[in-house]
Amino acid sequence: MSQTPLPTPSHTVGPFYGYALPFPEGERIAPKGHPGQIVLHGRVYDGEGAPVPDAILEFWQAAPDGSLTGAPGSMRRDPVTGGHLGRNGTDFTGFGRVATDADGHYALHTLPPGNAGLPYISVCVFARGLLHHLFTRAYLRDGSDALLDSLPAARRATLVARPDENAAPRTYRFDIRLQGEDETVFLEFT
């Protein structure tokens, strides 16, 4: 038995990932034109309530049928031009990646997750200033759940996306507050 290796330390994604990590249709996990599409959107805020314009969010979730196997093809490449082809328009890959805009806003277009228990989308936050990414969850409704039930009401509310009545149907608002009052609950997996 070889010696157990020690982990490689995490470092910040920095401010200058924009030409490397985002990819066309990174925000569109739902196949094109799918009638069941939902939108999850919101802003990322820092400890002074200022929007964070240099964050990048990743999303991972179960398919509507509950499967957690994912599918390749989130960031398909064009072998002729070397550029991005985008998703193939039919497969549900389960993975999304969205950079926040100048106003700290993101929007993810996806299908409702069909995981066992309360439906949720796993979110991973990277940003300049974050030396280690932060995991959180966007639950699409409130209810009984081991994690939610372990939290006081105010903290629990930070994990539950709200139907956005000012927007189109099936649009959910999920803001992420990195610090301070109403700070989002961030997770570690043990």
Place this chain on the structure above:
Amino acid sequence: MALTQSDIDTEIDDLQTAYDKELAAGASARSHPARDYAPYRSSLLRHPHQPLVAVNGGDPETVELSGPVFGPTDITDIDNDLTRQHPGEPLGERITVSGRLLDRAGRPVRGQLVELWQANASGRYAHLRDQHPAPLDPNFTGVGRTLTDDEGRYTFTTIKPGAYPWRNHTNAWRPAHLHFSLFGTAFAQRLVTQMYFPNDPLFAYDPILRSVTDRAARERLVATYRHELSQPEFSLGYEWDIVLDGPSATWIEEGR
């Protein structure tokens, strides 16, 4: 008044001393940096004040114990050669960087996406907001991708990036580094990190590298020069293995 390198050095030294004392008193080593590492000023308003909430990874229904899947459609043949993405040759010292992606049990992580991005040989990113007055290189963008092979190995051909200034404090310079983004078999193993080059005189001054207060962990961010990886008449070789952290349930399980 803007902070000087000497102000930052004092903060870095104080935090290093505090960590060394903890370690001497029997605390376990910390591989990852603290999120509230004050010498890196951008961390101040962006680290949570509340402790992270532990999620027991033993439940197979935990979504984060599975992960995104990538395949041959997500890369093209030359994505791992950053010197071939433009009609001309990029300026700078050509390098070959190779290593293995492993999990905490030392097993290779196969078929997973490795993303690399970096500044050019002059220390400038192909990013509009990087206004460091060093030349852009029309033959170098600085983005690479590859999938790990059956042994968990990745290989990139690129050029050595330059050091560059940033605005953390007056006269702040980052050592040359490559940015890496890695996926494991679980979303909870996700890692974004940076690789450094051996013997860089800027190591001691950099609050980002020094945020890893464990000396052995810091050394794990530095690649090793390997002459056998150097390509004759072409490039200098560096080896850098990457070990993904993550919940125990993803690595004690057999047969994955």
